Amino acid sequence: MSTKTEPVAAKPAAERPATEHKVVVYQVFTRLFGNTNNTNQPWGTLAQNGVGKFADFTPQALDAIKALGVSHIWYTGVPHHALVNDYSAYGISNDDPDVIKGRAGSPYAVKDYYNVNPDLATDPANRLAEFEQLIARTHQHGMKVLIDIVPNHVARSYQSLSNPEGTEDFGANDDTTVEYARDNNFYYVPGQAFNVPAFQDSYQVLGGEAHPLADGKFAEYPAKWTGNGSRAAQPAFDDWYETVKINYGVKPDGSYDFDSLPADYAAKDWQAHFQFWQGKTVPDSWRKFRDITQYWLAKGVDGFRYDMAEMVPVEFWSYLNSHIKQTNPQAFLLAEVYQPHLYRDYIKLGKMDYLYDKVEFYDSLKLVMQGKGPTSALIETQQRMADIEHHMLHFLENHDEQRIAAPEFAGDARKGLPAMVVSATISTSPTMLYFGQHVGEPGTADAGFGKASRTTIFDYWGVPQHQKWMNGGKFDGGALNADDKALHAYYQRLLSFTAKxxxxxxxxxxxxSANLAANSGYSEQQLAFARWSDEQKLVVVSHFNADAAVSFNLTLPADLMNRWQLSDGQYSLTDALNNNQYSLAVSNGTGSIALELAPLASVILEL
Incomplete structure (x- = not known):
């Protein structure tokens, strides 16, 4: 959804980052992390396939995560979402599998924002306290806690059992006789009942298993708009039919029913944004999400990852994020935005700390890993994003993307190594690591609703490579083979270095550019850049060819040697990844390093 404001023009110089060291985020799919069951029956039940718990994040587990250089853990799938399991003994209504994706359910169809997924608790009656204990353990191990907020949509079965006094459920006071009203939480299709989509021939609810609620029906009158914006009483199968869209005061014709931010607020801080909204009347959904985020901040959560933030108007983000920063100025706010022309609006006007660098950097890097694209694209992207580079979080895997080791992606986890070096060192932005990535998880199985190449987020499942790293709770990688142990050790060395x-x-x-022009054996299969501060000077070189070694003399231009104040002579370099020694020769003001790189090798050379 576009906003009324024009994108902020790029600035020639990068903003100075507020943090002293690189942030490393470990994304973990909470339901899968601690599961040691390896049955992996497609469409299997919790009893058949097992499920991970909050309690599985033991001191040993948190120590092992921390050893990867991690500063923040994003516990994915914590808020209570719709799922096919009977928790009626705890006062929780049963969810209808006709409007659930998978059996374990999508974490992005939230049913109760004031509680957590009962699957994750050892005692479901005590589930909220168990998560509070996990927050405390994480903090005790020197890491911060992030959880998901999904502002664009909620589950069709939304029903909070844990609302604090004075708060009401979404839709509780809606006028359902009209399509739109500013303070309605949902949009409606008046006079029409919701109909379950016509499922594709290959799809059967619960894989065809009989279930008393799996009858092709779901009672909802009048029908609500679907999460992705479908206005049909019967959404299509490829719509987000398990969710309903939240109304933020955007009228059906796209016009706004709230105050717009003046364009000059792009240059103002969150304090000014907070003051802007004081005394202004805002749509009810805005206040509900303000209250939800304040609730979790009070429980010790340190920040949020916002799902599909671009589908919600930027003014809401100014309102929400400035209220969050008013409570916790250090809160970590990460948003999923996929339209590059909106990046600067959501950073500058929406007051996001970080956005996914998916469409720009990740997509180009994926092509390089696959041997389908030039490394020059990465340099071009970095230059084009220079004014906001600190705000563009880098990753190689997450729950939406294919695993590097999947045949559909690169087919070999080692092909992620030079890419991870580049991703983690080229920018001041945070680096994100997805659980299982550092031990080569290939995600090769169809789990039921979840299909091969991505680790399922919809099913009860065990993650084989990750389970070997867990090694029955020791978290020492004892069940990994030698190659996978080496892969994990590489990630640990790299990310631990970047964090400091x-x-x-x-x-x-x-x-x-200079080394391509030198025609010295350096090619579009390599990438080289320099990073430096007053305390440290680095040269980073990565080689993306998986089949052949390469040798060349890396040129360091005279301008860089001048900035580093290096006169003619020989200087020692140490590779931070492998502890090997190299030499920098400066002659007539220009530097040169003789390099020989094995297939998929990288060096981080420290002066």
Whole structure:
């Protein structure tokens, strides 16, 4: 959804980051993390396939995560979402599998924002306290806690059992006789009942298993708009039919029923944004999500990952995020935005700390890993994003993307190594690591609703490579083979280094163009750049060819040598990844490093 404001023009110089060191986020799919069951029956029940618990994040587990250089853990799938399991003994209504994706359910169809997924608790009656204990354990291990907020939509079966006094459910006071009213939480199709979509021939609810509620019906009158914006009383199968769209005061014709932010607020801080909204009347849904985020901040949550943030108007984000920062100025706010022309609006006007760098950097890097694209695209992207580079979180895997080791992606986890070096060191932005990535999880199985190449987020499942790293709760990788142990050790060395390297929060200069022009054996299969601060000087070089070694003399231009104040002579370099020694020769003001890189090798050379 576009906003009324024009995108903020790019600035020639990058903003200085507020953090002293690189942030490393570990995304973990909470339901899968601690599951040691390896039955993996497609469409299997919780009893058949098992499920991970909050309690599985033991001190040993948290120590092992922390050892990867991690500063923040994003516990994915914590809020109570719709799922096919009977918790009626705890006062929880049963969910209808006709409007659930998978058996374990989508974490992005939230049923109760004031409680947590009962699957994750050892004692479902005590589920909220168990999550509070996990927050405390995470903090005790020196890491911060992030959870999901899904502002664009909720489950069709939304019903909170844990509302604090004075708060009401979404839709509780809606006028359902009209399509739209500003303070309605949902949009309606007046006079029409909701109909379950016509499922594709290959799809059967619960894989065809009989279930008393799986009857092709779901009672909803009048029908609500579906989460992705479908206005049909019977959405299509490829719509987000298990969810309903939240109304933020955007009329059906796209016009706004709230105050717009003046364009100059792009240059103002969150305090000014907070003041802007004081005394203004805002749509009811805005206040509900303000209250939800304040509830979790009070429980010790340190920040949020916002699902599909671009589908919600930027003014709401200014309102919500400035209220969050008023409570916790250090809160970590990460948003999923896929339209590059909106990036600067959601950072500057929406006051997001970070956005996914998916469409720009990740998509280009994926092509490089697959041997389908040039490394020059990465340099071009970094230059084009220079004014907001600190705000663009880098990753190689997450719950939406294919696993690197999947045949559909690269087919070999090692092909992620040079990419991870580049992703983690080229920018001052946070780095995100998805659980299982560091041990080569390939995600090769169809789990039921979830299909091969992505680890399922819809099913009860065990994650084989991750389970080997867990090694029955020891978290020592004891069940991994030698190659996978080496992969994990590489990730640990790399990310631990990046988390402490001051140069990675400093200056950047690309070395790619000069070395391509030098025609010295350096090619579009390599990428080289320099990073430096007053305390540290680094040269990073990665080689993306999986089949052949490469040798060349890397040129360091005279301008860089001048900025580093290096006169003619020989200087020692140490590779932070492998502890090997190299030499930098400066002659007539220009630097040169003789390099020989094995297939998929990288060096981070420290002066």
């Amino acid at each position: 390297a001051p140069a990675l929060m400093g200056q950047y200069a690309e070395l790619h």
